[in-house]
Every structure is written in C-alpha cells, then in structure tokens.
Amino acid sequence: MNPRSAALSRGCRPLTRADSGTKDRVANFVLVSRGRVGPRCTTTRFRERRCVCRRVLGKGGQSPMTVSTATFASGVRALEFVRSVDRRLLHRRALSEVFLTDTVAVDGQRFLAGAQLPSSHAYFTDHVGHTVVDPILLLECARQAETCGAHTHLGVDGDTKFVLQSWSMRLPGLFAAHSGDPAELTVEVTTDRPADATTPARSVTYGMRFLLSGEEAGEARMTVGYLSSGTYSFVRSKRRGSPPVSSDDVTTLPATVAPADLGRVNPVNALLVDPVRDGEGISAGVRIPNDNPSMFDHAQDHLPGMVLTEAARQAALLAGARLLGRPAHETTLVGFDLGFAKFAELDAPTTVDVVPEGENGAIRTFRTTFRQNGDEVASGTVETTAVPASHRSTR
DSSP states (O other), rough: HHHHHHHHHHSSSHHHHHHHHOOOOOGEEEEEEOOOOOOOOOOOOTOOOOOOHHHHHSSOOOOOBBSSSTTTTTTOOOOOOOOOGGGGEEEEEEEEGGGGGEEESSSSSSEEEEEEOSSSOOTTTOOSSOOOOOOHHHHHHHHHHHHHHHHHHHHOOOSSSEEEEEEEETTTTTTTTTTOOEEEEEEEEEEOOOTOOOOOOOEEEEEEEETTTTTTEEEEEEEEEEEEEHHHHHHHHHHHTSSSGGGSSOOOOOOOOGGGGOOSSOGGGEEEEEEEEETOOOOOOOOTTTTTTTTTTTOOOOHHHHHHHHHHHHHHHHHHHHHHHHOGGEEEEEEEEEEEEEEOOOSOOEEEEEEEEETTTEEEEEEEEEEEEEEEEEEEEEEEEEOGGGGGGGO
C-alpha cells in the first residue's frame, strides 16, 4: 500500500480492536467543551460500517458520488434543516456559531446529525482565491454533532467537561462535493459506546461520515473523554500547581503574518507570530485569539483543539508557500491526524513547528508539533493539496 493509500486507510477505516490500546490520558486531555468521565471504554462497535472514502484527490473534474443514508438509518425519520438546535447543547454562546439543525438516534450506538453551512461567515468563509468548503467548518460541524449527540443520545450530563484526546479527518471528496447555497450537511455518526451501556459515558470514539448536499465529502474520527466539573478543576490545578488562567484575562496580541500569506482577508483570523526558518521546516508562535468570536465563543482556560488545528493548517500553508513555492490562496487543507498530550496553557508561549514530510500524488504531508516551554502539547500530521481550477476565484 502506498503512503497516500495508507493515510486514507488510517483516516477512513472503521475502528478496529487494535485501536482499543490507545492509552487513557485523563489528566492530559485538551478541552473541547463540557462532560463526565472514568476509565476509557475500549469496546469497539464499528464492524457494520464500511469505509467508502477511498477516492484520491486529483486535479478536479471528478464526478460526484451521490449517496444516501438509507442503509445507515433505515426506518428512522428524516433529518430536518429548518431551525438550529439549542445552542446550550453545543456549548455555544452565540447563535451565529450554531450550525447543527437536528439529530436523530438510529440505535444505541449510532445517530444522524444535520447542519446548514453558512453562505457567508466572518471566519469560516474568509478565504482568498478559492471557493472550497472550509474543512475546519466541517470539523466544527463534527464537533457540534459529537457534543449534541453526547448530551442527547449518550446520556452525558450538562454539568460536564468534554475533553479531546485525538481527532483526524480525510476529505477525498472535498472538491466533488456540491456546496449549494446554503449547503446542507448530513453526518452519519457511529460510536464505540456499548448499545446496552447503563453507566455514564467516560470516553467515546466517534466515527463520522460527511454527506454534503447528498454527495460524499469524507470522514472524521475523534476520541473524547468526559470529566465532571469538579474532577476537571482538580486535575487542571494539580497539574499546573495553580488554577488555570481565563482567556478573559489575557491580553490580545495580533498576528505578525499578513493574513494574505495565510489565504485570509481578516487579520483577526490569522494566528501565527514571528515565523522563522528552522532546519527543513518553519517554526512560529501561536497567538491567543480571544478577539475572535468563532475561535473563542466563550471564555476558556486553555487553547482549544479547534484553535490548535487552525494553527496547524496555517503553519502548513505558510510552509508550503515559503519552502515549496505553493501559494496559500491556491492550497487547501484536505486531511489531518492530531493527538493532544497536554493542555495548551494560556500563560505560556506556544510554538508550532512544521516540516514537509513527503508528497504522494497531489497530497503534501507536513509533520506538525506544538510546544510550550519545551514540552510537546500536541502533534501529528497535516495534509494539503492544490485547489483545482474549477474551485478558484479572483477574490
């Protein structure tokens, strides 16, 4: 199997028993929202799911693969796309940041989620040079599906903390997917939570398949732990030696990289500070974007996984431009695989290091590492590719 096929296989395959060896890192989770936890559930229940995301990205011009959820969700009601779900189920303060419209249980382990993608958004559609659906927007919809589904279908209490251990995404159908205006997204979600579980969820792995206006875009996987508020506060203070800092008390500093160099227009969406050439790669600081209402919808006591993933994307785009001659406005994220070892604290400088690892066909892979005070807090890979002519614009 070539490296690209292997990468697709890792990102799209059903969860197997081999995955159950992932070590539990309760004290080192990166918070994505709020939940309750204990030992990690290692039971896997993805055998009925077949990966259908094997198409490799090319230069464009692919014929769309129209699919339906009939096999996955036979006999359940259709998803609705007429209103937003309760923002509190998504741990969101602003209604403008709520994209999920509905969820429907299929059985004890599976559910469907629907979302409407915004036609215009200050963060998610702020891209120069192309009209590709933002993969980070799809990731946010996946996060909202997980958060709402945990509360609605898995019995996770409202007074909890949701803690991200790892996530990955592969989008081989990104360019074939029809966006519409606005586009409707269906997410098929399969969990490894036992269907007959009677105890509160402690750690759950979610496999997600994206159908964008009925056409397959790709898949994502994430593992999330659940901690009671009291346990979370204890763990955070114990590991730090003091209570964590709130983002409300942190001074906002601007990025020093021009937004155009990151494929952006609005400076508030830029995250990188003082990038330098470091060996075969690039190293940059990561600012705390508490002036960005999408990245910090509400106060946080750390840099969330969504922000680190955005920083990883920007670092890869910058490295591609400066080291490989690939302009950011002609390049898009198409995949990533990131694990989170520690909380990214708000009172310590954060750096991201990216090194080009290799190229297979149209896909370029970058090794990505986040550090604070010399300690690794997150790491993994990011994949980018050139935007086909069919999706380029003059904006």
